[in-house]
Amino acid sequence: MAQDQDPWAAPGKGSRPSDNKPANGSNDEPTGRNQEQSPPDLEEAFANLLKKLGGGKKGSAPQQLNPKNYAKLLPIAAAVGLVIWGLSGFYTVKEAERGVVTRFGQLHSIVQPGLNWKPTFIEQVIPVNVERVxxxxxxxxxxxxxxxxxxxxxxxxxxxxxxxxxxxxxxxxxxxxxxxxxxxxxxxxxxxxxxxxxxxxxxxxxxxxxxxxxxxxxxxxxxxxxxxxxxxxxxxPEEVKDAFDDAIKAQEDEQRYIREAEAYAREREPIARGNAQKIIEEATAYKDQIVLDAQGEVERFQRLLPEFKASPVIIKERLYIQTMENLMAKTPKVMMDGGNNLAVLPMDQLLRNKQAAQPAQPFPNEQQSNQPTSQSAVNSQSVLKQPAPAEPIQRERQGRFN
Missing domain, CATH: 3.30.479.30 (Band 7 domain)
Incomplete structure (x- = not known):
């Protein structure tokens, strides 16, 4: 067994792989099936995320969670929140409105129309329309x-x-x-x-x-x-509404009649004043005319007085003739002087009688039949009226000149 030992191997280990195998012949290395079914390591995944955010370098060993890594994110989050808070404070007040600004519920100021800014969550703006009736x-x-x-x-x-x-x-x-x-x-x-x-x-x-x-x-x-x-x-109230409606109508009719009477009075009053002024002026003119005529007659008689004293008969005759000429020029009559008798024919009276005596003439035969009768009536009336005015005139003339 000594010869089989690898001199370069680590102490306590055999030089051959077979020496390290267990006696029962089983293999300690995990198979591929066991590797696929093992759950992921959450600590390792979170460490890789921190590496990507700057928490470690590539190839370095996994690091544990550290509060210092969160402290690096706080300035960024604070800057983003500050920008959002500042943008949310802009608002617009309309032209017809005024903004009532309250700070923590108390009145702070009044803002004019236009674009304005307020600190959100600190101030509140209440728009009030000041132009609407x-x-x-x-x-x-x-x-x-x-x-x-x-x-x-x-x-x-x-x-x-x-x-x-x-x-x-x-x-x-x-x-x-x-x-x-x-x-x-x-x-x-x-x-x-x-x-x-x-x-x-x-x-x-x-x-x-x-x-x-x-x-x-x-x-x-x-x-x-x-x-x-x-x-x-x-x-x-509804119980007396009809009676009050009649009373109101009577009041309105009274006011209407009063206005109509006032309008009629305003219309007629200037006319009456004009007529009165016209009559006064005519009377004044007539008075002046009579006074001037009288003064003229006085002046004329004063000039005739010497001649009258010289020959009174001639002046009387002349005055009489002039007076009769003035009178007869205004009278529609015909005077016939037949010697001592003076006949006066009232032509206007004769014409009126003739027109009154002639009836309506619808047919010519009736006109011819009625003509002799009307002519005879006119002739009879003229004959009867002729001697009446002649006698007083003749007596007046005889009394004045005889």
Whole structure:
């Protein structure tokens, strides 16, 4: 056995492979089937991962898990988180809005429209529209001064003027404004009669409610501005609605008749004033004309006075002729002088009688038959009326000149 020993072999080992085999002839090396079925080494896999991340060099032996390897990853993770946190803080405020910034729940500042930045998780931005006109409606049955019930509807238009006060002065500014509106409306309706509210007092209710509402919300300083108050409607209870509708219609008819009468008066008054002024001017002109004519006659008689004193008979005759010419020029009559008798024919009277005596002439035969009768009637009337005006004129002439 000494000769078979390998001198170069390690102590306690045989020089031949057969010497190392067990006595029973079995082989200690694992077969390929056993290698495939063995589970992976997790420690070795994790060590290889750390090598790839910089934890070791290629070909080095596997290393154990070390907290120093995690410390190298912390700056990278912190830088990435800081970038994400910074980018998440950018926000935009619209043109019609203002941003109310709160820091840890407390009011910090007001930001203007545009791109802004805030520290996330530290500050919060609440956008508030300051240009939109908001509308609030209120209605209900209310008791009037004369102890009647009336249903009233009212609309309030308002907008936000101070976003900070709007959010933090009261718990809910819109709800507070609604309660103030209801209180102001009940106060105004309670101090007016029902007939006045339903007919002519609508404008008064609107104005008084607006004033009362402003006085109520002023101490609270809610950052709101009331733009307008619209009184929508006022209705009586259903039991007496028909009677009140008739009363309202009568009131409206009364106002309509009053307006129509005022319009008619405004239309006729200038005409009456014009006619009155026209009559006054005509009377003034007539007065001036008569005065001037009288003055002219006086002047003319004064100039004729010397001639009248020289020959009074001739002047009398001349004056008489001139006067008769003036009178007869304005009278549609024909005078026939037959010596001592003066016949006056009233032509206008004769023509009127002739027209009145002629009936309607639908046929020529009737016209011919009626013509002699009408002509004879005219001739008889003229014969009867001729001597009547001649005698006084003749007597007047004889009395004046004989």
């Amino acid at each position: 908001r509308e609030l409606k209120t209605q209900g049955s209310m008791l009037t001064q004369d102890e009647n019930m009336v249903k009233v509807e009212l609309t309030v238009q308002y907008r936000v003027v101070n976003p900070a006060k709007y959010k933090f002065s009261v718990t809910d500014a819109d709800d507070s404004l609604g309660q103030a509106t209801d209180s102001a409306l009940r106060y105004v309706v309670g101090h007016m009669a029902m007939d006045n509210i339903l007919t002519t007092g609508r404008a008064v209710v609107r104005e008084n409610t607006w004033k009362a509402l402003n006085s109520i919300i002023k101490p609270y300083d809610m950052g709101l501005e009331v733009i307008d108050v619209n009184f929508q409607s006022a209705r009586p």
